[in-house]
Amino acid sequence: MSAWLPTAPCTPGACVERSRDAAALPRAVLRLTAVAVLLLVGIALALTPLGGRIPDALVRRWCRWTVRAAGVRVRVAGAAAPAGGLLLVAPHVSWLDIPLLAAVRPARMLAKSEIRRWPVAGPLAARAGVLFIERDRLRALPDTVATLARALREGAAVAAFPEGSTWCGRARGSFRRAVFQAALDAGVPVQPVRIRYRTAERAVSTAPAFVGEDTLLASLWRVASARGLTAEVEVCPAVPPGRHRDRRALAEAAQPDGPGGPAVRHGHQEKAPSKSMCAL
Template sequence: MSAWLPTAPCTPQACVDKPAAVRARAVPRAVLRLTAVLLLLLCGVALTPVRARIPASPVRRWCRWIVRAAGVRVRITGAAAPTGGLLLVANHISWLDVPLLAAVRPARMLAKTEVRRWPVAGALAARGGTLFIDRDRLRALPDTVARVAGALREGAAVAAFPEGSTWCGRAQGTFRRAVFQAALDAGVPVQPVRIGYRLGGGTPTTAPAYVGEDTLLASLWRVVTARGLIAEVEILDPIPPGSSPDRRSLARSAQPRETTAPAWTHTVLVA
């Protein structure tokens, strides 16, 4: 792995809230949730050949269903994201962040090449138009930025996690600048989104985090066995094209100052 790659200090041992012991009677429910998530993902894989003809509204509902199938309630606040070419950016905590961003607005994801190897989800990402970035090849970065800018010019939404790595949610990384160059080149707005997770009583939690040497299965199990988990998505004010002179200032403007959403006001969705 290249030394220039962004990394987070978060580890499962130090940062992730450990769930209470799972009672035997709760195991069937957790298994049912995992099965439901898998079936929804398989449905998505089956429908990818006709995805271009599927309206955005059903895609957003399907993404919310994936999160709900895992036993997580969804609360989205803020105004709807703009139409047309748009760069969606958010802090990155969990694998849940991907369907949550798509619930804001369906978009082509910018993901690391390793995602291709994920079971089921990797196939769904590849067939769904994901733009992959090889983080071990610095020289390939300009070509990736050019491909993102091309998609934006064509009127597509592209979603990215500019931190370059997942963080636990109690802390966050700095937004890297490269992807913002694509928005500048294409002349499209940037839509910042803030993602956070709480328990039903309002206490922030890091249980859904997928960090460090954590495994996807371990993170999945924490999510499906958690009780009262809520995903909060706050759609911040879009940054119009031309409002930032360079990618550094644009990244700084888009960086969420907090990793958990404030009090639930102007809620546009509760699922």
Template sequence: MSVWLPSAPCTPRTCVETKGSVTAVPLAVLRLMTVLVVLLAGIALCPFGRRIPAGWVRIWVRVIVRAAGVRVRTTGATAPAGGLLLVANHISWLDIPLLAAVRPARMLAKAEIRQWPVAGVLTASSGALFIERDRLRALPQTVAKIADALRAGTAVVAFPEGSTWCGKAQGPFHRAVFQAALDAGVPVQPVHIHYRLAGGGASTAPAFVGEDSLLASVWRVVSARGLVAEVGVREAIAPGSHPDRRALARAAQPPPLGAHQPQLVTPPGTVRPAAGRSPAGHLGRTCWS
């Protein structure tokens, strides 16, 4: 089996919530239609590519998440400029716009996504780097391609677990993608994503696992009431601070479940009075509501 093709034990039947606080069907349908409209607007703008300001991209992805009825709480450090490997645990399709709001980046995606309706077109148009996960021989070429993008000053998003987990369990970070950061000499920015219900504990409603369909996962999200996404941005790991990809992957691994307590910050581009600034690298808290 390819190192790009690990699997998770999570399945929709055993891990995903099917009951709970649910919105009225008309509101869920309205949310779904709004998400589709916003996505289609993004597809229409794809020909303009990288000429679109990064700030506009952040606004767009925030609108997608908010249109789905999800509030977002972002905490932690600010992502640096320049070449950057952005890594996170993987639970849901929602993870992608959440990370784009941290910093717009090229996504490392499995080749099958090209065939997805709407999302496939959007992903390909965004400049994603596609992986043929069942071809071990393609691994060195893929790592080299990622390293070239990083050297060019691009941020690249990767999910080193290699598979989605339900959120109440998580997998180890696999090492291959970290070699690209070592080869390019760029920092690694770890991000921890967690979903919960407002006033409650962890929620697996957004999970997109096993043989789950994208439509079923999207419907659970838009029909959930009080869903909150917590995005913890940890301090960037400086290039050269770890001797090999094994040590680098271990350093970027998310904290144990229940230990997600990063510092508070505002998103990149937010300006606050000097008197209110926290220590270097941190700004206060932000909530998308």
């Protein structure tokens, strides 16, 4: 792995809480079964000739149903995402972030190129319009930015997690700037989205985190066995094109956890929540 790649200090052992509920096992089995059924339905629809013309409203509902089937309540608040070319950006905590962003607006995801080589999931992701980035090849970055800008100019929504790595939800990273160059080149707005996971007691939960050497199966099981999880999705006001001249300023403006925000970069403390989860 290249030394320049972003990394997070979060690890499953140090950051992630686990359920100790005696009813966790049957609850998790039922939830994972429901998620599997919904995924099969989604795959079947995607493979039909109508797969590329499924209404956005149905995609948004399916994404919310899938998250809810995993036992996570979903609360979406804030501004509506504009139509046309749009770059959606959010801090990255969990695999749940992907359907939650799609519940805001269905978009072409930016993902690491390794996913393209996964059996079954790789071909499905490519068919769904996922844009792949070769993270280990710095020289490939300009081509990736050009591909993103072309998709944005064509009117597509593109979703990215500019931190470049997952964090536990109590700590966070800084947005990397490359994807914002694509928005500048295409002249499209940037839509910041804040995603936070909470327990039934309203504390920030790290159970959904997918960090470090964690496995997808382990993260799936933690989510499905947890009790009272809620995903809070705050759609912040879009940053219009032309407001910021360079990608550094645009990345700073689009980061939902701005200076003084509720999370800290290298610790695990949280300030009292403000009226809005966005700090733009």
